[in-house]
Amino acid sequence: MAGGRGTRLATITKNEVPKPMVDILGKPLLERQIEILKKNGITDVIFIIGYLGNVIRNYFGNGSKFGITAQYIEENEPLGTAGSFYFLKNKLDGEPFFLIFGDVLFDIDLGRMFDFHRKNRSLATLFVHPNSHPFDSDLVEVDSEGKILKFDSKHNMRNYWYKNCVNAGLYILNPEICNLVSNPAKKDLEKDILSKVIAEGRDVFGYKSPEYVKDVGTVERINSAKKDIESGFIEKRSLRNKQKCIFLDRDGTLNVYKGLISKIEEFELEKDVVEAIKKINSSEWICVVVTNQPVVARGMCSIDDVNEIHKKMETLLGKDGAYLDDMFFCPHHPDKGFPEENPAYKIKCHCRKPAIGMLETAAEKYNIDLNASWIVGDTTMDIQTGLNAGCHTALVMTGEAGKDGKFNVKPEVTGSSLLEVVKKIIGEKND
Numbered sequence: 001m002a003g004g005r006g007t008r009l010a011t012i013t014k015n016e017v018p019k020p021m022v023d024i025l026g027k028p029l030l031e032r033q034i035e036i037l038k039k040n041g042i043t044d045v046i047f048i049i050g051y052l053g054n055v056i057r058n059y060f061g062n063g064s065k066f067g068i069t070a071q072y073i074e075e076n077e078p079l080g081t082a083g084s085f086y087f088l089k090n091k092l093d094g095e096p097f098f099l100i101f102g103d104v105l106f107d108i109d110l111g112r113m114f115d116f117h118r119k120n121r122s123l124a125t126l127f128v129h130p131n132s133h134p135f136d137s138d139l140v141e142v143d144s145e146g147k148i149l150k151f152d153s154k155h156n157m158r159n160y161w162y163k164n165c166v167n168a169g170l171y172i173l174n175p176e177i178c179n180l181v182s183n184p185a186k187k188d189l190e191k192d193i194l195s196k197v198i199a200e201g202r203d204v205f206g207y208k209s210p211e212y213v214k215d216v217g218t219v220e221r222i223n224s225a226k227k228d229i230e231s232g233f234i235e236k237r238s239l240r241n242k243q244k245c246i247f248l249d250r251d252g253t254l255n256v257y258k259g260l261i262s263k264i265e266e267f268e269l270e271k272d273v274v275e276a277i278k279k280i281n282s283s284e285w286i287c288v289v290v291t292n293q294p295v296v297a298r299g300m301c302s303i304d305d306v307n308e309i310h311k312k313m314e315t316l317l318g319k320d321g322a323y324l325d326d327m328f329f330c331p332h333h334p335d336k337g338f339p340e341e342n343p344a345y346k347i348k349c350h351c352r353k354p355a356i357g358m359l360e361t362a363a364e365k366y367n368i369d370l371n372a373s374w375i376v377g378d379t380t381m382d383i384q385t386g387l388n389a390g391c392h393t394a395l396v397m398t399g400e401a402g403k404d405g406k407f408n409v410k411p412e413v414t415g416s417s418l419l420e421v422v423k424k425i426i427g428e429k430n431d
């Protein structure tokens with residue numbers, strides 16, 4: 001989708017090139033997108049052009065100079081994010097296709113996303129991720145399997161807790177989607193197409209990943225993107241490459257320790273946690289929570305209740321610009337015999353720490369090198385979990401501060417708070 005005018009980039013484009021051709025370190029954004037497509041084995045490209053579309057056509061031609069085959073659809077007037085599908089349907093070969101907005105800088109393992117799309121037999125798959133400003137972003141609500149339930153507009157009055165899950169502007173669509181556009185009129189992909197098929201019960205999924213996908217439609221974002229390119233940050237975040245992760249415990253590490261938390265009003269973030277997570281977000285590590293939540297097995301609350309508590313956590317973090325790349329929790333507990341317990345969850349499992357099932361699941365999902373990763377917690381159980389997984393270990397002196405006494409282990413790093421520990425891990429000096 002390369003028809004954007006880019007009014008917010010006028011000081012750079014001088015209104016002489018369309019938004020997708022904005023220069024980033026000596027190369028048009030659109031060319032950078034093409035390079036990533038080629039890296040993933042995609043060489044058949046259709047450009048949907050509009051404003052100053054001749055600039056794009058003249059630059060790429062038939063694509064041969066860039067190692068691609070290029071075709072063009074020219075909009076005489078803007079048709080939104082889906083109106084051009086009317087013309088696109090005659091250019092497809094029956095296979096699912098990637099749809100990429102022309103103002104997005106990205107580097108992701110498209111093969112992983114495509115495998116996810118195929119596995120779920122999805123009509124459409126959206127690349128989704130958390131961001132640093134969910135409070136003013138359009139959000140996507142997904143179930144535990146990633147199926148999209150609905151869209152949550154940024155214009156809604158959000159007097160509720162929500163997951164930080166944002167549509168990034170990169171899709172895989174089955175060709176039949178195009179048949180839903182019966183005439184070349186202005187249409188919005190999310191509102192006019194996807195919302196309707198979701199309401200009909202069709203399978204539309206969100207593919208969640210910590211990889212780099214960012215709208216660079218403002219001068220500030222362009223300048224930020226330049227730094228990310230020069231530092232190698234964008235390429236490192238591609239799941240083609242092994243990732244490093246900082247795994248975080250929840251109770252006593254992220255939130256104030258109050259024993260077993262079963263009510264949402266009991267959840268309160270520890271001091272300086274937001275700043276600590278923001279430092280992880282801007283580092284080479286991804287950030288994943290792994291937490292035992294036996295409150296479910298004990299019958300104190302339900303899975304849905306725990307999910308609501310986690311929505312509160314994500315909302316509170318997001319309000320101040322921090323986010324978690326993912327979160328895993330174990331609802332099980334092996335000990336039976338309590339009258340109020342939920343027998344379905346009173347089992348021995350491989351996910352309850354100090355077992356490493358949650359870490360292994362995250363490692364497979366995000367191509368994480370456990371030996372290069374850290375686990376941070378407030379108990380010896382967290383430290384033992386890290387040792388079992390081959391991770392580096394760090395203890396925070398909040399919560400139980402290692403006084404649980406369950407394991408005779410020592411962490412590699414200790415700190416008075418999560419912020420102090422994170423600074424030590426990422427190599428930043430503490431004040």
